[in-house]
Amino acid sequence: MPEKAFTDGRKTNLSLDGFDLPRNTPTLTYAGLQNALFWDLRQIDLEKQSVDVVQNEKEMHGSFSQIIPLINKDKKYKSLFEKAFPKNNKIEEWQLQNAIASYIRSLNDFDSRFDVYMRGESNNFSEEEKLGFNLFAGKAKCATCHFIPLFNGTVPPNYSKTEQEVIGTPKDKTAKEISPDLGKYNQFKMDQLKNAFKTPSIRNVAKTAPYMHNGVFTTLEEVVDFYNKGGGKGLGYPVENQTLPFDQLKLTKKEESALVAFMKTLTDQKYQ
Secondary structure, three states: OHHHOOOOOOOOOEOOOOOEOOOOOOOOOOHHHOOOEOOOOOEOOHHHHHHHHHHOOOOOOOOHHHHHHHHHOOHHHHHHHHHHOOOOOOOOHHHHHHHHHHHHOOOOOOOOHHHHHHOOOOOOOOHHHHHHHHHHHOOOOHHHOOEOOOOEOEOOOOOOOEOEEOOOOEOOOOOOOEOOOOEHHHOOOOHHHOOEEEOOOOOOHHHOOOEOOOOOEOOHHHHHHHHHOOHHHHHOOOOOOOOOOOOOOOOOHHHHHHHHHHHHOOOOHHHO
């Protein structure tokens, strides 16, 4: 849904037959600025990501090969393909992948209030929001995983790797046990990767609730509170491989509110 920064607003996505899938739908905005896709980082680019979704039996349960005959029957689509790929005489699967990926790569506006302020194009940034930014980059330690200026896990300065973290996301809001989803461990059977998930972008985060891989938190205030308490291990249940520091951040209520206020400045203009 474009108005939700290309998320669906649900805790987790729905399968073709109407059942809840285990994971939350992340935003498509700025997805092109990551080099690992899906919560478990199982695909390396947007072209392969689209194939994964189309072929998934619980999502689209189809194939690009099935789509091509339908496009060949549509004069409008055929004309668009001829303009996009003038050197090719026939429509091929890689072109479909490339077209979808190219569209997603266009969803990087960099025109949020934060961006405009940092470029010196506006002074519309409150003292609370400035405090929130400094907390994000300092005391709250957010920027140790959500790297500025992309605010995702793609590591500067080469931006050639997207990181994953183990933060002890709870199964539900009772916060008594970790989510049973093993994340990246399902792809690589290494103990340190149990419950590891990609560090997602928090650009447009005010529009993409609910949060975490399982949609367990419905507000940014809940997310900040979770981190303030030290993640899963800080809440008292065992997360032996937690990569998030489990000591409390000791943010005051004023500081927590400022952090949320800052994150809301990362909303691009079209979604405001």
